[in-house]
Amino acid sequence: MSSNATSGDHRRVKSAAFLFACGCAGAAPHWLDSARSLWPAISLALMLGGYGLRSVMRGQLTRGSSASVPEIDRTTLPSLDVVVAARDEEAVVPRLVERLTSLRYPSGQLTTWVIDDGSLDRTSELLDDLAGQHPELNVIHRQRNAGGGKSGALNTALGCLTGEWLLVLDADAQLQDDLLERLVPYALEGGWSAVQLRKAVIDADRNWLTRSQAMEMALDAVIQSGRLANGGVAELRGNGQLIKRSVLESSGGFNEDTVTDDLDLSFRLLTHGALVGLLWDPPVQEEAVPGLHALWKQRQRWAEGGLQRFFDYWPVLTSAQLSLRQRWDLTAFFLLQYALPVVSFADLSTALITRSLPVYWPLSVVAFSVSGLAYWRGCRSGSEGPEIPSASLANLLVAIAYLGHWFVVIPWVTLRMSLLPKRLVWAKTSHGVEHPVQA
Structure with a gap:
């Protein structure tokens, strides 16, 4: 049996167990008397709400020095490879x-x-022509059926x-000219093994959906920086991730048995004692998903990859190999990001069947309120x-309502992972809108 098939079987069993546990947790309070049915939700709201509030308020939105790098420092900057995996990106x-x-x-x-x-x-054809014009550009051609998705392409390089060091970018990435001169010194001075750039949406003014995604990227950076400040962990986000090559290689390279190479690599680095930093400015600029159908496909992949990494690495993540603060951070994040949507779905379904009121609404109210505060802080922090x-x-109201899509995506993906085998494919996002880079 192939390793992919084995991993798929294990993930399916773990997905089913997770779905069953969340279903029981969502349904059980309905069989308590009305005076006690809200206790589980209120207890979790106080515990996880405190974690979320502390993360949002303590986030340090670090900006790389905008001063020119002195000549003596420039000569000591380490060698760097910028790597992009591209499929059907002629636009x-x-x-x-x-x-x-x-x-x-x-x-x-x-x-x-x-x-x-x-x-x-x-x-x-375009890449070969451009390589002839730019000697510093190296092009690698890979067969379409070579396997491994984006991870396989990156491992080839x-x-x-x-x-x-290597900087991994998506094909639609846009960067300020001085980004490397500010990013690399930040990584060296902070002692980071990897650094994730904040993702900034170029076309936020296209419609309400792209505007909400732009706000979501700011929210994500605020929460990640707060997690770091609390002794927790930050994660890579695929586009705009700087990684020390020796650490990457010692961690086994990019995992070809996952649908989200960035999320998986974040945990692999963590289990090897390598920490990820976050830089607010300068950001990596990218296009948002313009329509609901494309967003649905993208978020399914993100949800599946997010669950996969917890299922694959949970024994290490809960062991003494990590600090107590890191373990608490990962547990709280998992409960809020993945367990809450599934539990809420089970809660609502049980309420409809038993003709009773949902009982987990206090936890959901707290989660959305903390998200609103993170939006507020991120949107008021300024951006290069x-x-x-x-x-x-x-x-804020539209963006908070927009976050409700996770309460549909994650239960659906969990159910699908529990029942169906996964065929690894590169589910790329279409690019092509022309926007000038903004400094």
Whole structure:
């Protein structure tokens, strides 16, 4: 049996067990008398609400120094590879190469790599033409059926890299010219093994959905920075992740048996004692998903990958290998992000069947309230690059309601993971909107 099949079987059993446990937790309070039915939710609301509030308020939104790097420091900056895995990206490849070749870094210390992962459009042809114009650009061509998804493409490049660090980007990434000169010193001075850039949405003004995603990215950065400040952990987000190559290789490279290489790698680094930092400014700029259908597909993949990593690494995550604060952080995050939506769905279903009122509403109210506070703080913190939408009451209400999609996505994905085998595919997001990079 292949390792993929084995992992799939184990994940299916764990998904079913998780679904059953959340179902019982959501239904059980309905059989208590009315005076005690709210106790579980109120207890969790106080415990997890305190965790969330502390994370939001303690977040340190660190900005890389905007001062020019002194010449003596520039000569000691480590070698760096910028790596992009691209599939069917003809709409953005010319813009991507333009951005990569405009990045400032010491001469001879920067190399760029783009992996054409079996594109069926003109991506391959365009990359070869651009490589002829830019000697510092290296192109790797990979068969479409080579396997491993994006992780397989990145692992193909990993064997060719010589830099001490690598920066992984998506094909739609847009960067300020001085980003590397500010990002790398921040990683070195902080002693981080990896650093995630805040993700900033370029097209927030397109519609309410892209505006909500722009606010969501700010919320995510606020919460992640707060988790770090509380002794917890931060996670990689795929686009705009700087990683020390020696640490990546000692952790086994990119996992080809997962649908979200970034989330999986975050836990693999953690189990090897390597910590991830977060940089608010400068951000990596990217396009948002413009429609509900594309958002549904994207969020299913994110939810599945998020659950996969907890199922795969939970024995280590709950062991003494991690600090008590890290274990508490991961437990609270898991309960809020993954358990709460499934428990709430079971609670609502039981309430409809028994013709009673839902009992977990106090926990949901607290979770959405803390999210609203994180939105408010993130939107008021300022941004280099694209402007974050204002924290007006209307924007906050829409963005908070938008977060409700997780209460549908995660129960559905958990049920699907419990019943169906997963075929690993590269479920890429379509790109192509032309937007100028914003400084």
